[in-house]
C-alpha cells in the first residue's frame with residue numbers, strides 16, 4: 001500500500017509541476033521570455049490561497065481563483081519595466097522578483113494568520129484540504145489527484161488553444177524576430193509580452209494553490225530559486241514550444257528526482273549527499289538531451305496549412 | 306487619417322497641410338514628407354539633413370552608394386531608430402516620435418534589407434502574422450470568437466495562396482522560413498508586406514539576390530500595386546535597370562546628404578551622381594550597362 005501511496009504522490013507532483021512547466025513553456029518556449037522566477041508565481045499562489053482559505057476561512061474555489069488572479073497581476077507588473085529589454089534583463093528581473101516574493105513572506109509574518117504556525121520562517125500549517133471530510137485518509141489523495149488532473153487538463157487545453165491561435169503566431173514572431181518583425185507588422189510587442197507574463201503567472205499561481213492545499217503546510221523554504229531550475233529542466237527536456245513535451249518533461253524530471261530516493265538502497269550514500277546528487281543527475285540529463293535531442297524529447301510541432 | 310496618436314502638423318507654409326493640395330505642376334498629393342533628418346552613430350553621420358517628399362500613388366527610388374544612409378532613412382521613418390533632428394510627416398501628421406508598431410498600424414509598411422525569416426515559423430505562419438487587427442490576436446477572442454477567427458483565417462489563407470503564387474514560394478508553404486535561401490527570404494518578406502497591405506510601402510532592396518526572371522515579375526507586381534491598387538512605394542534598390550524602369554522619381558543620397566533628385570533619366574546624366582558612384586574613370590559605363598537602354 002505504501003508504494004501505491006507513493007505513486008499517487010508522484011502523480012500529484014507530476015500534475016502540479018506539469019502546470020508550472022506548461023506555464024513556463026508559454027512564456028519561454030513560445031514567446032522567448034526568459035522567466036527565471038517561475039517559483040515566484042508558485043510561491044505567491046500558495047500563500048494567497050492560504051490567506052484566503054485559512055486566515056479568512058473562505059472556500060477553496062475562491063482561494064484558487066484569487067491566487068490565480070494575484071499571480072497573474074504580479075506577472076503583468078514585473079514585466080512592465082523589462083518589456084522592452086533583452087533576454088538577459090528578463091532573467092535577472094524575474095529571478096529577483098521571485099526572491100522578493102519569498103523574502104516578503106519570510107519576513108512579514110503578520111500576513112498569514114491562523115493555522116498551526118504563524119507565518120514567517122516557521123511556515124504555515126493547517127491549510128484546509130478541500131472536501132477532506134468526505135474521504136478517508138487513504139482515499140483522499142486519489143480524490144486530490146483528480147482535482148490536480150482536472151486543473152492540468154484545463155491548463156493544457158487553454159494554453160494549447162492560445163499557442164495555436166493568431167495570438168500564438170504573434171508570440172512566436174516575438175520569439176524569433178527580436179521584436180523587429182512583429183513591430184513592423186504593427187503588433188504591440190510590449191503588450192503581448194505583458195499579457196503572456198500575466199497568463200503564465202496565473203497558471204504558476206494555480207500550481208502554487210494546488211501545492212499548498214495538498215501539503216497543508218507551506219514555508220518560504222519550499223520556494224527557493226532551485227524550483228525554477230527544475231521547471232526549466234522540464235521544459236528543456238520535454239521539448240520547448242510543445243505543450244505535450246512540457247508535460248512529458250514534468251513526468252520525466254519528477255520520476256528522475258524521486259527515484260534517487262531509492263538509490264541509497266543500492267549505493268552507500270547518505271541522505272544529504274543524495275539530495276545534491278539529484279540536482280547533479282538532472283544536470284546530466286539536461287546535458288544529454290541538449291547533446292542528442294537539441295529540441296527536447298518532443299519537438300515543436302510544425303503547423304501545416 | 307489613419308495614424309492614431311500623431312499630432313497634426315501646423316498648417317504653415319511648406320507643411321504637409323498645404324502640400325496636400327495639388328501643386329503647380331499638377332502632380333499628385335504628398336504622402337510622405339521628410340524634413341531635415343539627422344541621425345548619427347557615434348562619429349558616423351548617417352543622415353546629415355535629408356529632406357524629400359514622396360507623392361501619393363507614385364514609386365520613388367532612393368539610391369546611393371553603400372553606406373550612404375538609405376537603410377538608416379528607412380529605419381528612422383518607420384520608427385526603428387530615433388532621429389537626432391528633423392521631422393517626418395505622413396499624410397500631414399508628425400510621426401517622428403511614434404513607436405514602430407504605431408507607425409506600421411498607421412499605414413507605413415516596410416521590409417528589411419536583411420530579410421527577417423523566423424527560423425521556427427513556416428512560410429504560411431509568417432504570412433498569417435501579417436494582416437492587421439486580427440480578431441484572434443486578443444486572448445478573450447481566442448476563447449469566445451472561435452468561428453469568426455476560423456472564418457478570418459480562411460480568408461487570409463486564400464489571399465496567402467495568391468501572394469505565394471506571385472512570389473513563387475507556394476511549394477515551400479509549410480517549410481520553416483529558417484530553411485529558405487537568402488533570395489527566398491527576400492521574396493517572403495515581400496509577400497508579407499503585400500498581405501500587411503499598408504498605404505505606403507518601404508522596400509529595402511527587394512530584388513537583391515532574386516533571379517532575373519523573377520525580378521521582372523516582381524517589378525511588374527510593384528507597378529501593379531501603384532497602378533491598380535493605388536499604393537505608394539519608396540524603393541531602395543541598387544539595380545538601376547529596376548530603378549529606371551519603374552520609378553517616377555529618384556532621390557540620390559551620398560554620405561547622408563541628398564545630392565540629386567529627379568526622373569530616372571535626369572539622374573543618370575547627373576555629374577554629381579556619377580561622381581558619387583564612381584570616383585574615377587569608368588563612370589558612365591556602369592550606369593549605362595545597368596539601365597540597358
Ligand SMILES: Nc1ncnc2c1ncn2[C@@H]1O[C@H](COP(=O)(O)OP(=O)(O)OP(=O)(O)O)[C@@H](O)[C@H]1O
Pocket residue numbers: 346349350351369370371372373374375376377378418
Ligand atoms: N545601427 C547602426 N549602428 C552604427 N552604425 C550604423 C548603424 N546603422 C547604420 N550605420 C552606419 O550608418 C551609415 C549608413 O548606413 P546605411 O545602412 O543607412 O547605408 P545604406 O545606404 O543602406 O547602404 P547599403 O546600400 O550598403 O545598404 C553606414 O556608415 C553605417 O555603418
Ligand SMILES: [Mg+2]
Pocket residue numbers: 375376377418509
Ligand atoms: Mg541599406
